[in-house]
Amino acid sequence: MKNLITRALTGIIFVVVLAGAIFFHSISYLIVFGIIIFLTLKEYYGLSEQYTAIKKTSWLYCLGGVYLFLATFLYMGSYTTAQVFLPYLLFIMYIIISEIYRKTSTPILNWAFVIFGQLFCALFFSLANFIVFTKNGNEESTYTPLLLLAIFIFVWMNDTGAFLIGSLLGKHKLFERISPKKSWEGFYGGLLFALASSFVFAYLFPDISWYKWLGLAAVIVIFGTWGDLCESLLKRTLGVKDSGHLLPGHGGMLDRFDSVIMAIPAALIYIELAIRN
Template sequence: MSEFYRLIKSKNEPQMIPFLDIFGGVYLFAALYYHCSSLSTSVTKYIFIPYVAYIMLTFIIQLYAKRPDPIKCWAYSLLGQFYIALPFALLNFIAFPGTYTLYTPWLLMSFFIFIWTNDTGAFLVGITIGHHRLFERISPKKSWEGFVGGLIFSLIAAWVFSLFYDNFSLIQWLGLSLTISISSTFGDLCESLLKRTIHIKDSGHILPGHGGLLDRFDSVLLAAPAAYIYIQIFG
């Protein structure tokens, strides 16, 4: 979230209060973690009150800030919540997939492994036989061949998971891997669109040779909501 708001600042857009927005995003994650993992309902029903107060404060602050374009300040503050904080917070529903269930590490682990195998397969197949551009306007290096290769690698990983974890059937595992692989590709493309709009190459420099944390976790930002929907409906 820090990288995201810094990117917005680099575009010389109206300034928000990044510290407050980052706090709101971190609190949303922590609140959903407590909500999903706690067996006590007496506290969880109050846990989201501070976050609702943060949303209200985000709007009220602009009354006193006297900035020329408060609408953009509201929009960028809330975009960080919906684009970054909410997807990561939804991972709690994958780690605790049922009502008052125990921590389920194998399901959360599969989420990230499907993303990694998809990225690895797409890269290996893309550099080997990739010729037809997937979305040249946004990401010139991605190819349809790489996209299909990533799906195949992810399906193989799903088959391996089905051998060790029978909580899901093979069909459910395959469906989950396809859902995560396709949505993670869209997540990657959306972050590429964000950077292309701002005219930058990397979201940060915290990882030499790899860019920023937002570059490393861009796939999660759409894969997490998609996986949450899939698990709630089919899991």
């Protein structure tokens, strides 16, 4: 019971801070997400240190991921041109070339762990900038946080429904090899909660058709579940229960954002194909 209360309080504070940062202003969104990406990468590279020789330079990889987010923010916000990505391209080249001089026995593992972290934790998060900014024909950008906020709310509703229904009715394992506690009943419970919340968005924001909101919620649940399972596979492979201990009752940053990380690129594809066109 105590752990449930701690988890609930942490979740409430987390939701308020994140939703407030997204909705309040583009700068608050930039700051909060920059911190999230840094902490997520720091946690990820910390988990991989036992398999690689990147401990001394892990902070540099964290900053590189934050720079990618900043670069996409500046580009999509029409603050600068695509040349802002050139330093990050040099950074990726450095990651590859630096292994020549490390003289370690695990260069391929080093490449794999470092670049996967940039892909999973930095690139997928950075794609959120393509959701919150819309450009007109004159390449002028507008900060429109509604859809990103909806993504997070659908993820939270899915998590809540999956936890409640799974705890009460869960019998059939969803993917026992990777995550023994997850059930099909929990999955459908989370889907039901998310789909129900999409009708609230359809009522409050009728400019987007109800069935498009419904489709977005379904995409978030499906890919968010896959993101959760991917992170569970990562932890199981590395032999850890939680990715960290930063968030009481929730574990680490990866534990908290695993669903969102995979949901963002899937949502971007859906938004571009079904909502903006």
